[in-house]
Amino acid sequence: xxxxxxxxxxxxxxxxxxxxxxxxxxxxxxxxxxxxxxxxxxxxxxxxxxxxxxxxxxxxxxxxxxxxxxxxxxxxxxxxxxxxxxxxxxxxxxxxxxxxxxxxxxxxxxxxxxxxxxxxxxxxxxxxxxxxxxxxxxxxxxxxxxxxxxxxxxxxxxxxxxxxxxxxxxxxxxxxxxxxxxxxxxxxxxxxxxxxxxxxxxxxxxxxxxxxxxxxxxxxxxxxxxxxxxxxxxxxxxxxxxxxxxxxxxxxxxxxxxxxxxxxxxxxxxxxxxxxxxxxxxxxxxxxxxxxxxxxxxxxxxxxxxxxxxxxxxxxxxxxxxxxxxxxxxxxxxxxxxxxxxxxxxxxxxxxxxxxxxxxxxxxxxxxxxxxxxxxxxxxxxxxxxxxxxxxxxxxxxxxxxxxxxxxxxxxxxxxxxxxxxxxxxxxxxxxxxxxxxxxxxxxxxxxxxxxxxxxxxxxxxxx
Ligand code: C2O
Ligand code: CU
Numbered sequence: 001x002x003x004x005x006x007x008x009x010x011x012x013x014x015x016x017x018x019x020x021x022x023x024x025x026x027x028x029x030x031x032x033x034x035x036x037x038x039x040x041x042x043x044x045x046x047x048x049x050x051x052x053x054x055x056x057x058x059x060x061x062x063x064x065x066x067x068x069x070x071x072x073x074x075x076x077x078x079x080x081x082x083x084x085x086x087x088x089x090x091x092x093x094x095x096x097x098x099x100x101x102x103x104x105x106x107x108x109x110x111x112x113x114x115x116x117x118x119x120x121x122x123x124x125x126x127x128x129x130x131x132x133x134x135x136x137x138x139x140x141x142x143x144x145x146x147x148x149x150x151x152x153x154x155x156x157x158x159x160x161x162x163x164x165x166x167x168x169x170x171x172x173x174x175x176x177x178x179x180x181x182x183x184x185x186x187x188x189x190x191x192x193x194x195x196x197x198x199x200x201x202x203x204x205x206x207x208x209x210x211x212x213x214x215x216x217x218x219x220x221x222x223x224x225x226x227x228x229x230x231x232x233x234x235x236x237x238x239x240x241x242x243x244x245x246x247x248x249x250x251x252x253x254x255x256x257x258x259x260x261x262x263x264x265x266x267x268x269x270x271x272x273x274x275x276x277x278x279x280x281x282x283x284x285x286x287x288x289x290x291x292x293x294x295x296x297x298x299x300x301x302x303x304x305x306x307x308x309x310x311x312x313x314x315x316x317x318x319x320x321x322x323x324x325x326x327x328x329x330x331x332x333x334x335x336x337x338x339x340x341x342x343x344x345x346x347x348x349x350x351x352x353x354x355x356x357x358x359x360x361x362x363x364x365x366x367x368x369x370x371x372x373x374x375x376x377x378x379x380x381x382x383x384x385x386x387x388x389x390x391x392x393x394x395x396x397x398x399x400x401x402x403x404x405x406x407x408x409x410x411x412x413x414x415x416x417x418x419x420x421x422x423x424x425x426x427x428x429x430x431x432x433x434x435x436x437x438x439x440x441x442x443x444x445x446x447x448x449x450x451x452x453x454x455x456x457x458x459x460x461x462x463x464x
Contacts, residue, residue: 023457024352026127026443027051027425027450033347033355035323035365043360043447051128051451054119054424056141061096063089063144067168068100069108069154075164075191076104076154083187083199083221084168087152089144090175097140097152099132104154107131107460108166110140111155113261114242114404115170116383117142119424119449124382125156126453126461127425127443132156133459147174148242149217149263151187157462159433165191167221172242182208182287186218188226188258188279197283208270208288216266216277216285218258223432225376225407226258227298230266232275232291239265240305243385246399247310253299260378261431262405306391309399314387318417322363325355327428327442328370329377329408336439344373344430344440351439357428359420360447369406370413377435380405381444382426386418405431420444425451427463437464 032039042048065087070077078084089095101108109131111123121142125131132138153167169187184206187198197204208214215238220226234250241263248267258264268275274289278296330345346354359365366389369379381404388401391414408414423446430440441464455461 023454024126025451025454027445029352030354030356030442032358033325034358035325037323037363039358040447045448048448048450049423051119051425051449051453054449056094056118056121056143059094061141062093063087063095065097066100067097067110068102069104069166070102071104076161076166078166078168081199082165082167083189084152086185087168087170089172091145091147091172092175093144095142095144099138099140101132101134101136103134104161104166105134106157106462107133108154108161109138109156110152112140112142112150112152112170114148114150114263115142115144116385116422119383119422119426122382122424122426123155124427125459125463126455127427127451127463128453130453130459131461144172146242147172148239149219149265150242151219151221151263153221155463158464159437162221162433163223169217169219171217180213182212182214184214184216184285186216186277186279186285187221188218188283189221195280195282197279197285201283203284203286203294205286210270210272210288212270214268214270214275214287218264218266218279220258220260220262223260223434225260225378226280227255228258228264228266228277228279229255229296229298230268230275230277231296232273233268233271235266235268237264237303237308238267241385241402241404243402245309246312248308248399251303254301254303255298256303257407259405259407259431261380262378262403305398305401306388306394306396307398311398312400314400314417316364316387316417316419318364318366318389320364321366321417323359323365325357325365325367326370327367327379328372329440330372331374343438344435346440346442351441354442357442357444358447359444361420361423363420364417365420366415366417368413368415369408371408371410374410375435376407376409377440378405378407378431379428380431381418381428383422383424384418384426386416389415389417420446423449425449433464
């Protein structure tokens with residue numbers, strides 16, 4: 001937000017300096033939207049709890065890491081590299097990560113994308129904590145209660161720091177995971193000097209034997225959609241956004257889309273001749289050889305997760321929703337932080353005059369996301385997984401399609417549902433981080449939660 005003035009230059013800066021309040025209280029921004037359900041500032045319990053008190057249980061961590069973040073001419077690193085080190089846990093582990101900001105001038109945080117952490121560990125500057133300045137530290141603690149593929153990234157000036165490299169992979173394995181399966185990460189990112197896979201350009205060859213089972217964990221850390229496809233063997237989409245697909249069918253000649261911020265796990269068995277997994281057409285992984293001549297194209301057919309796999313109970317009843325929200329995305333001219341321009345709108349309003357989606361703990365929530373703009377939006381809700389109910393009025397018929405990052409294309413309408421089971425103040429924004437900085441940001445707020453953090457202010461908190 002405020003930092004975006006860097007891109008509009010000195011004139012923008014003058015606008016900013018003269019017109020802006022010097023800090024925002026996110027908990028008090030926007031207009032309360034109770035989604036048709038009952039209101040009340042403290043909710044049925046009547047108590048008020050601070051974001052900073054919504055923490056993991058005490059106890060000895062099972063996984064400990066120390067992540068030192070740095071900045072240089074080329075960008076950002078975690079423990080000297082980008083992507084940062086793999087953080088690895090077993091489901092149920094208590095994880096403790098110490099963020100040490102060595103010299104990132106604007107400050108930094110760590111957000112655990114797709115992990116439904118307690119609110120105090122969510123890592124959003126100005127919302128759940130203050131940006132961690134150079135020479136400072138911050139401790140994140142959470143229980144990694146669900147296996148799956150996730151990632152971590154800074155949520156301070158994120159449109160600059162994430163693109164510049166301040167991120168890394170996070171994998172939570174099942175305690176009963178099959179050790180014979182070859183587990184392969186595929187972190188896809190476009191740095192200033194071009195596209196990369198696990199930090200490397202081009203094709204990476206993985207040595208493996210025929211008959212081996214492989215799980216490829218694809219993480220799209222970019223601002224745009226990633227398309228992936230497989231040559232050489234039938235494959236299954238075994239998980240989306242860290243949640244297993246129920247009874248996935250084998251696929252061939254089918255492209256799979258991974259929204260910005262999203263993850264897709266692919267499974268296959270290595271045949272004679274090997275397997276090639278293309279990631280966007282510029283980087284690829286090969287396993288036990290390359291079954292192609294090295295150039296391939298995305299097949300025209302695309303997987304539709306709305307109909308993929310077999311249904312199973314959602315564990316919630318959308319028909320009995322306590323609240324129904326609309327998240328209508330548009331664009332029109334106006335002012336954002338005092339800057340004139342064409343900015344995104346939510347339900348017709350410019351940030352910060354956007355809805356504050358208000359819930360009570362335990363509510364079943366249905367949200368309709370409509371894209372009336374001329375660009376696609378990978379929408380990301382923090383702290384919760386939502387299940388897709390329908391797209392453009394067509395009901396989902398496959399495996400429950402649980403998401404934390406959902407590509408909402410131009411003109412599309414998605415209906416999603418979730419249970420409000422993680423109290424706090426949570427961002428609900430577009431993960432094209434350039435769109436977020438241009439106003440495509442709202443929040444989900446639990447009644448009875450207060451935050452003492454401010455966007456702007458003395459810590460220069462700039463979540464986007
Ligand atoms: Cu991947 Cu609000 O973040
Ligand atoms: Cu967007």
